[in-house]
Amino acid sequence: MADTFSGGIHPPEEKRYSSDAPIETLPAPEVAFIPLSQHIGAPAQPTVKKGDRVLMGQTIGEPAGFVSAAIHSSVSGKVKDVALHMHPVTGKPEPTVIIENDGLDERAEELTAHGESWQVVEPDEIRKIAANAGIVGMGGATFPTHVKLSPPKGKIIDTVLLNGAECEPYLTADHRLMLEFPDDIVRGHLLIGKTLGAGRLGICIEKNKPDAIEVLQKRVEGTGIKVHPLAVKYPQGAEKQMIVAVTGREVPSGGLPFDCGCYVQNVGTAKALYDAVSKGVPLIERVVTVSGPILKEPANLMVRVGTRYSELIEACGGAIEDIYKIISGGPMMGLAQFSDEVPVTKGTSGVLLFGAEDVEVRPELACINCAKCVDICPAFLMPTRIAQCAEYENVEMAEKFGALDCIECGSCAFICPSDRKLLHYIRRAKALVRAEIARRSQS
Numbered sequence: 001m002a003d004t005f006s007g008g009i010h011p012p013e014e015k016r017y018s019s020d021a022p023i024e025t026l027p028a029p030e031v032a033f034i035p036l037s038q039h040i041g042a043p044a045q046p047t048v049k050k051g052d053r054v055l056m057g058q059t060i061g062e063p064a065g066f067v068s069a070a071i072h073s074s075v076s077g078k079v080k081d082v083a084l085h086m087h088p089v090t091g092k093p094e095p096t097v098i099i100e101n102d103g104l105d106e107r108a109e110e111l112t113a114h115g116e117s118w119q120v121v122e123p124d125e126i127r128k129i130a131a132n133a134g135i136v137g138m139g140g141a142t143f144p145t146h147v148k149l150s151p152p153k154g155k156i157i158d159t160v161l162l163n164g165a166e167c168e169p170y171l172t173a174d175h176r177l178m179l180e181f182p183d184d185i186v187r188g189h190l191l192i193g194k195t196l197g198a199g200r201l202g203i204c205i206e207k208n209k210p211d212a213i214e215v216l217q218k219r220v221e222g223t224g225i226k227v228h229p230l231a232v233k234y235p236q237g238a239e240k241q242m243i244v245a246v247t248g249r250e251v252p253s254g255g256l257p258f259d260c261g262c263y264v265q266n267v268g269t270a271k272a273l274y275d276a277v278s279k280g281v282p283l284i285e286r287v288v289t290v291s292g293p294i295l296k297e298p299a300n301l302m303v304r305v306g307t308r309y310s311e312l313i314e315a316c317g318g319a320i321e322d323i324y325k326i327i328s329g330g331p332m333m334g335l336a337q338f339s340d341e342v343p344v345t346k347g348t349s350g351v352l353l354f355g356a357e358d359v360e361v362r363p364e365l366a367c368i369n370c371a372k373c374v375d376i377c378p379a380f381l382m383p384t385r386i387a388q389c390a391e392y393e394n395v396e397m398a399e400k401f402g403a404l405d406c407i408e409c410g411s412c413a414f415i416c417p418s419d420r421k422l423l424h425y426i427r428r429a430k431a432l433v434r435a436e437i438a439r440r441s442q443s
Contacts (some may be wrong), residue, residue, distance in 0.1 A: 002248075003207075004231035005241040007378040009411045011234055011332065013208065014169045017291045017298040023176050025302045026315055032075050032099045032306030033085050033343040034060065039136045040143045041067035046097060052079045057282050058108035060097050063131070069144045069346075070134035073108075074284040074304035075101040088309075088328045088342040089335060096343075099306070113280030118187065121277055123195040133276035134283050134346070139163055139174075139237070139266035140329055142347040145273065148265070149195050151258045157196040159247060162189050164205040164212065164267040165230060165237035168330025171350045173287040174267050176300045178205070178212040181271055182219040188270030189225060191277060196263055201225040203267070204242055208232045234332065235409040239264035241378050253405050283346055288312065292353035294319045303344050309351050310340040324356040332410045365418040373412035373422060379405050383412035387425035395436045398429040406430060 037043035044061030048054055054073045061071030077100045084093035111132060114121055121129075131146035151157055162185065166174040178185060185203075193201045203220070205213050207229045217227045228246050230236050240251045242264060249260040257264055268286065275281045284305050291298040296317030303312065309326065313319065327334040328342070329349055344351075373383040381402050389398035403426060412422040 003229065003245055004233055004236065005244045005378055006380070007376045007411070008233040008235065008241075009376055009414055010232075011169050011414060015172050015175070015208070017170065017295070018289050018300055019172045019175060021172070021176070021299050023180055023287055023300045023302050026304070026307065026312065028075050028101055028105070028304050029307040029311055030101050031080065032073070032101060032304065033308060034071060034074065034097045034099065034306040035085070035087055035343065035345055036061045036071055036095045036097065037087070037090075038071065038142060038305070038345040038347065039069040040141065041065065041069065043095065044068060044071045046082050046095070048079050048082070048097060050079055050081050053077070054079060054099060055106050055108035057110060057284060059110060067144060067147055069136050070132060070282070071097070072134055072282040072284050073097070073099055074306050075099055076104050076106040077102040086339060086342050088337060088345060088348065091335070091338065109280070111276060111280035111282060114277055118191070118274065118278040121191070126191055126195045126273070126277060129276050130273055133272070133281070135269060135272050135276060136283070136346050137266055138268035138272065138286060138346060138349070140333065140347050140349055145265070145269060148263070149192070151196070155258045157198050157258055157261055157263045159200040159202070159262045160189070160193045160196060160198045161242060161246060161262065161264045162203040162267050162270055163237055163239065163242060163264055164203055164209070165242065166209075167206060167234045167237040168332055168334075168350075170291045170352055171289045171330050172291075173289045173300055173349055175209050175212055177268055177271060177287055178209070179215055182215050184271045184274045185267050186216070186219050186223060186225060187278070188272070188274035190223065191273055192263070192265060192270060198263065202228050202246055204228045204230055204246060206230050206232045206236055234411065235378060235407065238378065238407050238409060240407065253402060286344070286346060286348065288344060288348055289350040290316045291350065293358050294321050294323065294355040295353045296320050305344055305346060307344045308341050309337070309344070312344070312351050313340060313353065319353055321355045323353050325354040325359050327352040327354070332414070333408065362419045364420055367420060368418055370417060372415045372417065376411050376415050378409065378411065379407055381406060383422045383426060384420070386429050387420065387422045390425040390429035390432065393432060395432045399433045399436070403429040403433050
């Protein structure tokens with residue numbers, strides 16, 4: 001089978017800043033700002049109020065439906081308030097539990113630690129633990145894991161792939177996880193495979209991480225798991241493209257991986273699942289790459305959820321010049337931030353700093369019909385046509401051109417010689433199509 005997909009681009013990798021930096025644990029914040037929405041789906045509903053004392057790992061937000069996720073305190077201390085605070089993903093104030101840390105790290109014992117008996121935990125119990133631990137996809141999508149582990153009736157999953165590609169420039173958090181916690185990742189993978197009844201298990205890693213490939217190839221011996229070295233190309237880590245590269249199967253238009261018998265999960269999520277099952281630990285911390293050309297000491301930090309970006313930047317020595325742009329996540333799919341006072345969430349993979357000379361702002365010109373965006377689109381779309389549909393609000397044609405199949409990788413905008421903001425327009429087209437579909441369903 002081929003080790004890649006059709007299309008894609010080769011942006012500068014820029015991983016040299018932090019790829020050799022071992023994971024360091026950042027001290028817990030004095031005040032934790034924990035959003036109640038850190039996942040796809042309905043925001044959690046607060047279970048605590050101002051003045052309450054909470055324990056580390058205690059549930060402070062309960063799921064508001066099946067497609068939702070529990071939220072836990074990352075520190076022990078006193079609830080200062082449940083109020084609006086700026087959110088790194090929505091870009092607006094969202095309900096947030098603000099907790100003053102007492103420094104004691106007193107733990108709640110809400111989850112059962114199965115210890116060495118993790119291998120005999122039954123699938124339904126694994127799903128329950130994933131839900132109670134608030135585990136979500138940690139590659140950025142943040143889809144609740146217990147939902148993903150519950151495919152629709154009749155859908156048979158025979159292949160489970162762990163995503164260790166980490167194809168975004170600068171990001172090295174998953175790389176370090178694979179080097180430093182390979183056994184936890186492998187055990188989490190086995191738990192996922194058992195839950196879904198899948199017989200084919202694979203860990204997918206880009207070939208620019210030969211050390212991680214070597215480590216995991218040794219760790220998977222005798223487990224039935226296969227390590228798949230993949231070509232270095234963006235967006236190799238997109239799940240539909242990864243499925244094609246490893247299995248040759250294609251997710252149908254409008255479909256999901258389970259429609260072709262596959263399941264893809266981030267390596268960090270696999271580790272989080274093992275931690276929850278074996279150690280009884282909910283998802284309250286994660287590894288974050290803090291990097292960028294103007295950061296004094298780039299690092300990979302184990303960070304409590306609710307820690308503000310400013311504290312990560314300070315821990316890395318600060319910027320060597322004025323900060324022009326902060327990006328949450330990677331430079332291709334990440335989100336620019338208005339402030340460094342936003343908190344780390346379950347989906348925060350990176351915090352990147354750039355100076356004015358690192359950010360080139362060029363005027364947007366007219367499309368020259370070069371078709372470069374068509375040639376490199378990994379989803380086989382016509383980005384420039386979908387963008388034009390958005391500009392003219394032609395919803396019918398946007399839907400026909402497959403706007404909803406766009407994976408929002410940003411490759412089209414990266415390659416465009418006219419610097420057209422293609423991804424921006426396509427996101428607008430997708431919003432228009434979804435609104436039209438909702439309207440039709442109600443009529």
